[in-house]
């Protein structure tokens with residue numbers, strides 16, 4: 001499944017490249033206003049921080065929410081106390097787009113993450129051209145050479161990279177890169193199985209100066225409390241926020 005998602009996203013990027021060449025998207029990326037300092041925004045504080053996600057659907061959970069106005073939802077997230085906004089830009093299964101990201105970027109002042117299945121430099125340039133401040137790289141989807149190249153490129157473009165892991169081996173690959181923002185996804189993107197204990201298993205192996213993000217499976221405040229207890233600086237939440245009132249749900253999560 002992860003391989004399919006990654007291949008599909010690459011195919012879609014190649015189709016966009018027919019319209020806007022690599023050189024042009026690179027020029028757009030270099031001309032964009034500088035990325036916001038997302039690492040500072042997400043660094044450990046007195047309270048847990050939330051990356052709130054604009055997510056219409058997923059292959060594991062199907063349709064979640066229509067979200068006709070992604071910018072309005074992001075503004076609600078900002079009002080509710082989120083520290084950054086994640087925008088799923090994958091079109092096939094998550095029903096997102098770079099237009100969603102651009103409209104969110106125009107509305108909020110928070111750092112914005114491009115959440116997609118990135119495997120080519122073109123997609124990294126696109127993220128920055130759309131004024132994303134962060135880009136997701138999924139260790140399981142990439143060989144170490146490609147992962148490292150994409151990490152270096154996004155860093156050179158001034159973005160913060162959220163490096164997503166799902167095992168001890170993937171975590172050590174993320175740390176080898178020098179990643180400063182590391183995510184542990186409770187969901188296995190190949191089987192869609194959920195392991196809510198994985199963050200707590202891996203967190204002790206993540207150095208103190210690396211910002212730790214617990215991803216997926218937060219449905220109630222006690223889930224946030226458990227991730228915080230296990231050492232999370234940040235939790236990334238999608239489904240619970242798009243299927244409930246975003247502001248009050250976010251506030252209840254931030255109150256733990």
Ligand SMILES: O=P(O)(O)OC[C@@H](O)[C@@H](O)c1c[nH]c2ccccc12
Nearest residue numbers: 185215216217218236237238239240
């Ligand atoms: O909707 P949830 O269970 O709150 O999960 C959000 C986020 O962690 C999930 O969307 C996610 C984590 N890593 C990903 C990689 C690609 C696509 C999606 C994801």
